[in-house]
Amino acid sequence: PLLKVEEYQTPFQELLHQVLRQLQRKDPNAFFSFPVTDFIAPGYTMIIKHPMDFSTMKERVKKNEYQSLEELKGDLRTMCENAMTYNRPETIYYKAAKKLLHSGMKILSPERIQTLKQSID
Numbered sequence: 833p834l835l836k837v838e839e840y841q842t843p844f845q846e847l848l849h850q851v852l853r854q855l856q857r858k859d860p861n862a863f864f865s866f867p868v869t870d871f872i873a874p875g876y877t878m879i880i881k882h883p884m885d886f887s888t889m890k891e892r893v894k895k896n897e898y899q900s901l902e903e904l905k906g907d908l909r910t911m912c913e914n915a916m917t918y919n920r921p922e923t924i925y926y927k928a929a930k931k932l933l934h935s936g937m938k939i940l941s942p943e944r945i946q947t948l949k950q951s952i953d
């Protein structure tokens with residue numbers, strides 16, 4: 833079978849893909865890699881109305897559904913706020929979400945994005 837190469841139609845999609853890779857490095861336990869299920873988190877889908885995770889964000893990049901970085905930033909915020917709503921403050925998930933949101937907003941700062949753009953051009 834052919835090697836599965838991450839092909840992207842536009843440079844902007846490539847930029848978003850690089851941003852997601854940097855964000856996922858801040859989630860070493862992969863707590864945010866896939867959708868949270870009711871099996872591992874009882875009642876989750878009743879409490880959280882707008883679930884989000886990195887695999888869903890990756891799909892959105894592939895389908896070219898993000899028109900701006902702001903939209904990706906919004907999904908990152910939703911994902912972290914979901915975890916800080918469902919989980920109690922003393923849990924590893926609440927703490928991981930708080931940290932991810934903080935470091936994620938730094939990665940998405942204009943300066944960091946400018947540097948990333950230059951590395952792709």
Ligand SMILES: COc1ccc(C(=O)NC2CCC2)cc1-c1cc(C(C)=O)n2cccnc12
Nearest residue numbers: 862863864865866867868872873915918919925
């Ligand atoms: C994709 O979601 C997950 C994947 C794996 C794990 C996991 O490895 N949990 C082990 C660490 C202690 C059990 C946890 C989660 C997980 C994320 C979350 C979030 C993000 O709220 N969560 C909430 C309650 C229970 N489990 C989880």
